Amino acid sequence: MYAIVDIETTGGHANSNGITEIAIYIFDGDKVVDEFVSLVNPQYPIPPFLESYTGITNQMVQRAPKFNQIAPKVFELLKDNIFIAHNVNFDYSFIHYQLQQNGFDLNTDKLCTVRLSRKVFPGYKSYSLGNICGALGIPVHNRHRAAGDAIATVKLFHKILQADDGSILKGFLKKGSKEYLLPPNLPREQFDTLSQQTGVYYFHDGQGKVIYVGKAKNIKKRVGSHFTGNGTGKQKQDFLRNIHGLSFTACATELMAYILESVEIKKHWPPFNRALKKVDFNFAIYDYVDRNDYVRLCVDRIRKNMIPLHTYRTQVEAIQALQHVIMQHELCPKLCYVNTGKEPCSTFESSCCKGACELRENAIDYNKRVASAINELSNKESYALIDKGLYADENSCILIEKGKFIGMGYLPIDAGIHDLETVKSFIKLHKESFYIKDILQSESLLTSTKRIDFINA
Numbered sequence: 008m009y010a011i012v013d014i015e016t017t018g019g020h021a022n023s024n025g026i027t028e029i030a031i032y033i034f035d036g037d038k039v040v041d042e043f044v045s046l047v048n049p050q051y052p053i054p055p056f057l058e059s060y061t062g063i064t065n066q067m068v069q070r071a072p073k074f075n076q077i078a079p080k081v082f083e084l085l086k087d088n089i090f091i092a093h094n095v096n097f098d099y100s101f102i103h104y105q106l107q108q109n110g111f112d113l114n115t116d117k118l119c120t121v122r123l124s125r126k127v128f129p130g131y132k133s134y135s136l137g138n139i140c141g142a143l144g145i146p147v148h149n150r151h152r153a154a155g156d157a158i159a160t161v162k163l164f165h166k167i168l169q170a171d172d173g174s175i176l177k178g179f180l181k182k183g184s185k186e187y188l189l190p191p192n193l194p195r196e197q198f199d200t201l202s203q204q205t206g207v208y209y210f211h212d213g214q215g216k217v218i219y220v221g222k223a224k225n226i227k228k229r230v231g232s233h234f235t236g237n238g239t240g241k242q243k244q245d246f247l248r249n250i251h252g253l254s255f256t257a258c259a260t261e262l263m264a265y266i267l268e269s270v271e272i273k274k275h276w277p278p279f280n281r282a283l284k285k286v287d288f289n290f291a292i293y294d295y296v297d298r299n300d301y302v303r304l305c306v307d308r309i310r311k312n313m314i315p316l317h318t319y320r321t322q323v324e325a326i327q328a329l330q331h332v333i334m335q336h337e338l339c340p341k342l343c344y345v346n347t348g349k350e351p352c353s354t355f356e357s358s359c360c361k362g363a364c365e366l367r368e369n370a371i372d373y374n375k376r377v378a379s380a381i382n383e384l385s386n387k388e389s390y391a392l393i394d395k396g397l398y399a400d401e402n403s404c405i406l407i408e409k410g411k412f413i414g415m416g417y418l419p420i421d422a423g424i425h426d427l428e429t430v431k432s433f434i435k436l437h438k439e440s441f442y443i444k445d446i447l448q449s450e451s452l453l454t455s456t457k458r459i460d461f462i463n464a
Contacts, residue, residue, distance in 0.1 A: 031085065078111055136159060190234065192250060201230055222265060337361060404434055414437045416434030
């Protein structure tokens with residue numbers, strides 16, 4: 008048996024909105040055998056534009072039952088039947104959430120009549136309930152009310168059953184199909200063609216615009232994970248509703264996927280990417296010469312028109328890096344503003360200072376070690392990071408010139424890698440970002456790479 012459902016709500020996401028009306032029709036494949044229709048007090052105000060859209064007003068629901076009063080009846084109708092709706096994940100997310108809040112755990116198979124219509128009746132411009140019903144000659148009465156839309160969905164599903172030889176519906180319900188999990192506007196064929204390689208994937212809206220970019224070790228598995236669960240938040244619901252297409256770019260290594268993801272986010276600035284948009288490098292290590300001719304290192308906020316030796320997300324990261332080079336190159340903690348007290352470094356047994364803060368070590372000798380530290384921090388070397396390619400006859404290559412990432416690509420396995428210009432002819436050039444600079448320091452992503460230095464670059 009099928010439970011064909013439609014709801015009206017106060018908004019687009021379940022965890023901060025309520026149901027204003029619910030209609031459930033139990034359908035045996037030929038006729039409706041049971042039904043339940045009710046207004047619901049959502050315990051949230053209905054926005055004026057939705058009052059106008061549905062005709063359901065705040066006054067109409069004021070004395071209607073709250074969901075906790077109808078929850079046992081709703082659960083009883085749904086629990087042993089296949090849950091069907093037009094854009095099923097929307098209706099299911101609200102009802103599942105409301106039932107869960109009242110102690111009922113709904114766990115049923117689901118079918119989406121948007122996805123079924125696309126499969127059984129391909130080629131139509133729009134699969135919204137009104138448009139697909141109009142195209143198939145199905146009358147819709149009392150539009151945008153739960154009962155009217157649910158009855159239209161019953162008739163649409165009946166036509167789907169009549170047009171299907173049984174294979175499509177069986178395939179949708181097959182264990183492990185996951186068909187119902189996919190966003191309503193995403194063609195199954197695009198998901199099926201996804202690679203299981205490492206790489207970068209893109210979600211597109213109805214106009215083909217990129218709305219999200221992600222990276223993955225296994226593209227298909229990661230994309231599928233976006234659609235699992237019943238996220239009730241506005242961001243998840245808006246995200247799924249806007250997905251109309253998928254594409255991907257395979258990468259030979261996880262490091263390349265990290266870099267390409269950053270490049271593509273900066274290129275497309277997708278509305279549903281938030282994490283990498285908000286990656287801020289707020290602190291840096293700078294150098295300057297004091298009045299006694301000692302080169303000093305210091306941590307400060309990133310400032311316009313000042314050239315940093317290296318950038319960091321947080322002040323703690325920057326100080327830790329500075330402390331590391333102080334120890335490695337035997338620098339004066341006081342001249343690097345790590346020891347901020349009035350006492351000279353000689354009062355501390357653990358200090359690596361050789362007396363620069365007391366002018367006992369001359370500036371020339373001290374500055375030589377600072378120069379080594381600066382070289383380590385600023386990393387002005389030119390080199391290529393070589394790893395496996397996408398195919399057996401090639402290698403992947405990430406190119407750094409004078410400490411700056413300039414691009415990546417693939418080289419023939421027999422290509423001689425002797426100079427920068429030769430390598431540049433094979434790669435695609437990209438603009439460096441703070442984020443790319445940071446991940447190129449990640450030891451866990453560099454374990455399999457072979458480094459080739461260009462000494463005279």
